Amino acid sequence: MSSVLLASRNRKKLAELQRVVDAAGITGVEVVGLDAVPDYPEEPETGATFEDNALIKARAGAKAIGIPCLADDSGIAVDALNGMPGVLSARWSGRHGDDPANNSLLLAQLSDTPDERRGAAFVSACALVLPDGTETVVRGEWRGRVLREERGPHGFGYDPLFAPEDEIAAGRSAAELSPEEKDGLSHRGKALAQLVPALRALAG
Numbered sequence: 731m732s733s734v735l736l737a738s739r740n741r742k743k744l745a746e747l748q749r750v751v752d753a754a755g756i757t758g759v760e761v762v763g764l765d766a767v768p769d770y771p772e773e774p775e776t777g778a779t780f781e782d783n784a785l786i787k788a789r790a791g792a793k794a795i796g797i798p799c800l801a802d803d804s805g806i807a808v809d810a811l812n813g814m815p816g817v818l819s820a821r822w823s824g825r826h827g828d829d830p831a832n833n834s835l836l837l838a839q840l841s842d843t844p845d846e847r848r849g850a851a852f853v854s855a856c857a858l859v860l861p862d863g864t865e866t867v868v869r870g871e872w873r874g875r876v877l878r879e880e881r882g883p884h885g886f887g888y889d890p891l892f893a894p895e896d897e898i899a900a901g902r903s904a905a906e907l908s909p910e911e912k913d914g915l916s917h918r919g920k921a922l923a924q925l926v927p928a929l930r931a932l933a934g
């Protein structure tokens with residue numbers, strides 16, 4: 731049985747990565763989180779793109795632990811903000827990972843933006859890096875629009891503010907979808923689906 735390290739320090743994101751990989755039913759590959767391996771220092775996410783940052787995180791994990799490593803870099807790109815918060819999504823309010831503050835700031839910035847210009851996309855770049863240096867990077871996007879108030883208990887980050895454009899979401903926010911519904915539609919689900927063949931190839 732070979733192992734793949736999922737290198738995220740965000741527990742809720744890690745749970746999503748784990749769920750999607752598990753649901754893909756890849757036999758012969760065990761996924762492990764950062765709590766199952768010795769601690770190593772977090773690399774600064776200095777990249778200009780989601781892809782650059784996903785590679786920074788996956789390379790660091792593969793190098794430190796010596797096993798294949800998968801990392802996600804993600805965020806919300808708002809049309810009316812020229813694609814920001816983008817790679818700055820986790821620290822948009824100035825405090826890394828402060829979801830309520832990030833959501834409040836985004837709402838305030840869009841307070842005068844009319845409904846027809848509130849389009850946005852969640853973006854996920856996922857990188858798989860092997861100890862031999864092989865690198866695969868994929869991207870998934872999820873279109874929708876930014877709501878005017880937070881709704882729903884599930885998910886994390888900007889989910890309560892994001893109304894997916896998919897018919898099946900029918901007026902609900904991403905935080906009002908069940909975890910399985912979100913996985914089936916999300917940027918992260920779409921990105922990881924493209925990595926399944928590379929993950930299968932690790933088995934055995």
Ligand SMILES: O=P(O)(O)OP(=O)(O)OP(=O)(O)OC[C@H]1O[C@@H](n2cnc3c(O)ncnc32)[C@H](O)[C@@H]1O
Binds near residue numbers: 740804805886888
């Ligand atoms: O880097 P790691 O350790 O994986 O954890 P992180 O939370 O710092 O993750 P990112 O650097 O990729 O920043 C992504 C941010 O974008 C937002 N985000 C990403 N995916 C999201 C999703 O599915 N739903 C809601 N918000 C999301 C959320 O605010 C995250 O903190």
Ligand SMILES: [Mg+2]
Binds near residue numbers: 775820
């Ligand atoms: Mg991060």
